[in-house]
Amino acid sequence: MARISKEPEVRRAxxxxxxxxxxxEFGFEQTSVSDIVKKTGVxxxxxxxxxxxxxxxxxxxxxxxVIALSAQATTACHKTSGSAxxxxxxxxxxxxxxxxxxxxxxxxxxxxKYWSILEVMDKKYEQMFxxxxxxxxxxxxxxxxxxxxxxxxxxxxxxxxxxxLFDSMVSSGNIEEIRRKAVILEKLITKMLGIEEETIDLxxxxx
Numbered sequence: 001m002a003r004i005s006k007e008p009e010v011r012r013a014x015x016x017x018x019x020x021x022x023x024x025e026f027g028f029e030q031t032s033v034s035d036i037v038k039k040t041g042v043x044x045x046x047x048x049x050x051x052x053x054x055x056x057x058x059x060x061x062x063x064x065x066v067i068a069l070s071a072q073a074t075t076a077c078h079k080t081s082g083s084a085x086x087x088x089x090x091x092x093x094x095x096x097x098x099x100x101x102x103x104x105x106x107x108x109x110x111x112x113k114y115w116s117i118l119e120v121m122d123k124k125y126e127q128m129f130x131x132x133x134x135x136x137x138x139x140x141x142x143x144x145x146x147x148x149x150x151x152x153x154x155x156x157x158x159x160x161x162x163x164x165l166f167d168s169m170v171s172s173g174n175i176e177e178i179r180r181k182a183v184i185l186e187k188l189i190t191k192m193l194g195i196e197e198e199t200i201d202l203x204x205x206x207x
Contacts, residue, residue: 011046019060059120067128083140084139085146088200092200134152137193165178182206
């Protein structure tokens with residue numbers, strides 16, 4: 001049966017779709033380029049027209065996921081009524097839930113040969129989430145529920161601290177260690193943002 005001709009952008013999106021599904025189901029290491037083209041129903045050459053390697057399509061998968069996660073968090077934040085603290089919790093819930101659901105797939109990248117990919121992923125998360133978190137903290141300052149002098153610097157430290165928790169969630173099998181880090185981070189966030197203790201919950205997704 002002849003393959004249906006489609007626009008390059010459509011084919012590229014289909015390849016990313018199928019790669020994401022295979023990576024999530026079987027893992028990055030266990031998925032081959034042949035698996036991706038077979039599931040997409042295209043020739044091997046079509047894959048290499050769009051991507052130089054499996055690592056390059058992984059980067060595309062990550063970028064799309066980060067953009068989608070950021071859009072989801074931003075929409076949820078803007079739809080949430082109440083204080084900036086409530087909005088921050090909604091955003092953290094979304095990010096932590098995503099991190100927990102993707103922990104097996106992302107955890108495979110914690111091998112030295114994939115560190116450059118993880119670095120790219122971290123930078124993309126930062127680019128997407130710095131403006132949103134800065135907006136929430138600035139709102140908290142205005143309403144008096146947060147007390148932050150240096151907003152951008154605080155956001156950078158917050159993201160760095162959250163990244164440490166994400167790393168443990170996807171690479172450590174020690175639940176108690178992860179829970180201890182979450183408790184410490186809860187206290188750190190309350191101090192950094194000048195809010196009351198026990199108003200931020202990071203333990204709900206750690207089981």
